[in-house]
Amino acid sequence: MLSRRLFLQASAMAGCSAAAHPLLSSAAFASAPGDNRLVVIILRGAMDGIDAFQPYGDPDLRALRSTLSLGPDHGATDLDGFFGLHPGLAALLPLWQAGQMTFAPAVSTPYRDKRSHFDGQNMLEAGTGTDLDPADQQDGWLNRLLQLMPGQASETAYSVGAERMRILRGPAPAKSWSPDAVLNLSPQAEWLLSRIYYDDPLFRDASAQALEIVASLSPPQPGKNPEPEHLELARFAADRLNKETRIATFSLPGWDTHAGQAGVLHRPLARLAETILTLRSELGRNWDHTTLMAMTEFGRTARENGSAGTDHGTGGAMLVVGGAVRGGRVLGGWPGLSDGDLYAGRDLMPTRDIRAYAAWAMHGKFGIPRDRLERAVFPGLDMGPDPRLLA
Structure with a gap:
């Protein structure tokens, strides 16, 4: 029997028949021309940017947060x-210190006031403005980026399982993979799978490619604990x-x-740091051409709550790292934490649309014209002045 972490693929081309395929998906990948590389990490659950990047120089901070x-x-x-x-x-x-990391405090999508994780994440991944309902936006902004890239040549694309990241959903072909998907196929089952899809070139070639990748992966070692998922994601990415x-x-x-935020937040932040450092190590010289953006659906309340935590807010923070980043500095301005500066009297006031930083990164990395980014990739966005995000 084979037991492997499995490489999968996701695309709107697949249709209903993919639902019967025995594999799942959660991370997504796409091919694009040139040497530049872009990684987008969605931090699901609303990271507290005020805690991740602590504005201890603000005189109003201590009055809002006692722990x-x-x-x-x-x-x-x-x-x-x-x-x-x-x-x-x-x-x-x-x-x-090496100038390969920066962050933007007080950023957000156009999402306001309802503070739902699901709606906030949908708007973040759809990349829409307030004039569009994210539930009605079926594709994601990374897929719309791919549609504008001349010469974009993704490998064979297909969808496996129910879950796909909305950010890469759309007509442009893309792939996905999940470290939780385990393939247990005998040689006979592999043969049967190839015969089922023999007359369908899309699924025949895709299944063959998936099996080749599975065969190339190292099998789990008996008696050894599997690697944490975030490190598997980083290494596979x-x-x-x-490659391509x-x-x-x-x-x-x-x-x-x-x-209990003081204890709870340390763990996901440490995982994020480990993920980034693993990517840097595994990418080697390609790190010099890489930009990584870590984004979350919204921030959290400026004021600590009675449970030593924070609640759903508005303004959050965006982390940007990579060898292609012009770092060692803070992006944008700080709105302040006084009562008159807070959004709705409770949240960090956003000073810039998070989509603008993503758009400027794509403009610099892939040469997408500004007007196409503002109309096609991020409908309704005003990119504003260039933050000179890339080195």
């Missing part, structure tokens, strides 16, 4: 005399990016911190 986000005197690492890096992200400090893939996206969960 959280208190700066270098409480374990954070100073970055610029105003912001401190949460201890969970401390392993990324060398990237900041790097392997694809070192140029755009990769996946999600990391665990960011909803309503209670």
Whole structure:
């Protein structure tokens, strides 16, 4: 019997017949021309940007948070005399010092007030504005980017299982893979699978390619615990990016911190840091051409709640790292935490649309014209001034 972590694929081309395929999907990949690489990580659950990048220089912070986000005197690492890096992200400090890491505080999508994880994530991945219902937007902004890229030549594309990341959904072919999908097929079952799809070139070739990749993966070692999923995602993404893939996206969960945030938040932040450092290590020289953006659906309340946590808010933070990044600095402005500065009297006020940073990154990396980004990739977006995100 074979037992492998499985490479899968996702595309709108697949149709209903893919639902019967014995595999699942959760991370997505797409091929694109050139040497530049883009990685988008969706942080599901609303990361508290005020805690991840602590504005300890703001005089109103301590009045809002008695146990959280208190700066270098409480374990954070100073970055610029105003912001401190949460201890969970401390392993990324060398990237900041090397000019390969930056972040944008006080950013958000156009989503406001309802503060639903599902709607917020849908709008983040759809890339729409307030004039479009994210439930009605069937494709995602990375797929719309691929549709505008001349010479885009993704490998064979198909959909397996029920879950696909909305951000890469659409007509442009893309692939997906899940570290939780385990294939147990005997040689007879492999033969049967090939015969089932023999008369369908799309599924025949795709199934053959999936089996080839499965065969190339290292089998689990008896008695050894499997590698944590976030590291498997990073290693597999790097392997694809070192070959034909140029755009990769996946999600990391665990960011909803309503209670006991001081203990809860450290773990997902550390996982994020490990994911990024694993990508850097595995990409080798290709790291120099890579831009990674970590984005979340919205931020959290500026004021700590009675359970030593924070609730769903508005303004959040975006982390950007990579060898192609112009880092070691903070992107954008800081709105302040006084009562008059807060959105709806409770949340960090957004100072810029998070889509603008993504759009400028795609403009710099892939040469997509500004007007196409503002109309086709991110409908209704005003990109505003160039933040000079890339080196």
